[in-house]
Amino acid sequence: MTEFKDYAKKYSNIRMEREDGILEITFHTDGGSLVWGGGPHAQFGPAFYDIGRDKENKIVIMTGTGDSFIEEISPETLSERLPKSKITPTVWDHIYSDAKRLIMNLLDIEVPVIAAVNGPVNIHAELAVLSDIVLASDTAAFQDAPHFPNGLVPGDGVHVIWPYLLGRNRGRYFLLTGERLSAQEALRLGVVAEVLPKEKLLPRARELAKQILRQPPITIRYARVVMTQELKTLMLEHLSHGLALQGVAANEYWPG
Amino acid sequence: MTKFEEYAKKYSRVRMERDDNGILEVTLHTNGGTMVFGPEAHEQLPPAFLDISQDPDNKIVILTGTGDSFIEEVETATLKGTPGKGSRLPNWTKMDPHTWDRTFTNAKTMLVNLLNIEAPVIAAVNGPVNIHADLAVLSDIVIAAEHASFQDAPHFPNGLVFGDGCHIVWPHLLGANRGKYFLLTGQKLSAKQALDLGVVNEVLPKEQVLPRARELAQQLLQQPPLTVRYARILMTQDMRRMMTENLSHGLALTGLAANAYWPNS
Numbered sequence: 001m002t003e004f005k006d007y008a009k010k011y012s013n014i015r016m017e018r019e020d021g022i023l024e025i026t027f028h029t030d031g032g033s034l035v036w037g038g039g040p041h042a043q044f045g046p047a048f049y050d051i052g053r054d055k056e057n058k059i060v061i062m063t064g065t066g067d068s069f070i071e072e073i074s075p076e077t078l079s080e081r082l083p084k085s086k087i088t089p090t091v092w093d094h095i096y097s098d099a100k101r102l103i104m105n106l107l108d109i110e111v112p113v114i115a116a117v118n119g120p121v122n123i124h125a126e127l128a129v130l131s132d133i134v135l136a137s138d139t140a141a142f143q144d145a146p147h148f149p150n151g152l153v154p155g156d157g158v159h160v161i162w163p164y165l166l167g168r169n170r171g172r173y174f175l176l177t178g179e180r181l182s183a184q185e186a187l188r189l190g191v192v193a194e195v196l197p198k199e200k201l202l203p204r205a206r207e208l209a210k211q212i213l214r215q216p217p218i219t220i221r222y223a224r225v226v227m228t229q230e231l232k233t234l235m236l237e238h239l240s241h242g243l244a245l246q247g248v249a250a251n252e253y254w255p256g
Numbered sequence: 257m258t259k260f261e262e263y264a265k266k267y268s269r270v271r272m273e274r275d276d277n278g279i280l281e282v283t284l285h286t287n288g289g290t291m292v293f294g295p296e297a298h299e300q301l302p303p304a305f306l307d308i309s310q311d312p313d314n315k316i317v318i319l320t321g322t323g324d325s326f327i328e329e330v331e332t333a334t335l336k337g338t339p340g341k342g343s344r345l346p347n348w349t350k351m352d353p354h355t356w357d358r359t360f361t362n363a364k365t366m367l368v369n370l371l372n373i374e375a376p377v378i379a380a381v382n383g384p385v386n387i388h389a390d391l392a393v394l395s396d397i398v399i400a401a402e403h404a405s406f407q408d409a410p411h412f413p414n415g416l417v418f419g420d421g422c423h424i425v426w427p428h429l430l431g432a433n434r435g436k437y438f439l440l441t442g443q444k445l446s447a448k449q450a451l452d453l454g455v456v457n458e459v460l461p462k463e464q465v466l467p468r469a470r471e472l473a474q475q476l477l478q479q480p481p482l483t484v485r486y487a488r489i490l491m492t493q494d495m496r497r498m499m500t501e502n503l504s505h506g507l508a509l510t511g512l513a514a515n516a517y518w519p520n521s
Contacts, residue, residue, distance in 0.1 A: 089482055090482065093482060093485075218353055218354070218357055221357075225504055229500075229501075229504065232500050233497065233500050233501050236493075236496055236497045236500050237497055240489060240493065
């Protein structure tokens, strides 16, 4: 079994703190808002795996840093994994592996996950909205910017999660048009459960975590297993296919 | 990414050797002899398969046992149970949900981690297997010794529900009705029968099993690396989906029934 000290400080883009079994994971880049890039892309899958394997984690709160959850991409760090010029199948193979692990390992965490979305997220917003409970700051917004609006196939799991959450047609519209949903709209559409002033977000997440933890441990864990079952099946069916087509299309066209 | 030297010697029940071509031989054993199944094997196999799956330098995997049988006995020193027909869990007077939870976790990850290995797996079944025969027959190519046989002894014939993946693997491989009969009656399939039923691809004299597995491994490796890996991913897709759909459910019912009846109590 994995112990907290083995992985708590292992990932430079994820701060982990645990108290009474409540694990808070905070995405960041050098202490500020997370800038998406090669580091996070490679780190998140293994980090979620470590979290899932440690039975001392009783519940997970996922949040970002500063005023946004994830809103920026660093082309420089991304190009460690993705050269700017041309995508070859061998290069894509890294993305394919990372991207599969990212989603599957997150869903394989067998304790409830609460997202505290501290601000706008337009890159990998699915990480937040895949959570069992999604709380959002009133400044938050949700968008899928890096794929279709950027010339790429939305095949890394966003094609599964957004039609699943928003309904088929709303989800496809969201992906194809680059629609940006405000926190209030996301609340109305059922993607977000509560919208709060930013400073009340984490306290509310912690309050909910404690409320959930009043139930017996196995009940909590198995509740999560049951709640993620359908999505895991959907991801298994569609994730590899989506990434394969995204990869083929990326061989033909790559932005920048 | 995991490196070979980090996990090659990590598991006392799993010997790992890899050649320069990336052919990894995984040999199940207990103190160098035939693997006697027990808590250590049950705890070690899931992370061992995970380590293998995370190392892209493993291009192909050969899975085999030691001596005259693949897995045919359970540990009787630490476990109560009749060899070949016993339980693999200690002699608790009664199963309880907390104890079951540990089994649940190991059992859920064992086959899934095995299937997540993104390199073709060739089983060299060196002899009879009646405990976790699923490990062998889930492989992409199954070669068996002439004296090998296949059975699911620890579950239904032993009073337990076969919900740890056996309920998925056997009806899938044998056909729905043959599979259910196999599980419910404790049927023992000879290597020849398994060949006729399509579970096994080749039956050979024991001393030729491993050389043939190596020959096939080299043959597969003549194709480009991504082709080999992606072929494996496609070939396991169906089974991985079925495991995701049915494994947790099967283990839940196995656990419930085990709380009501446990072989040693």
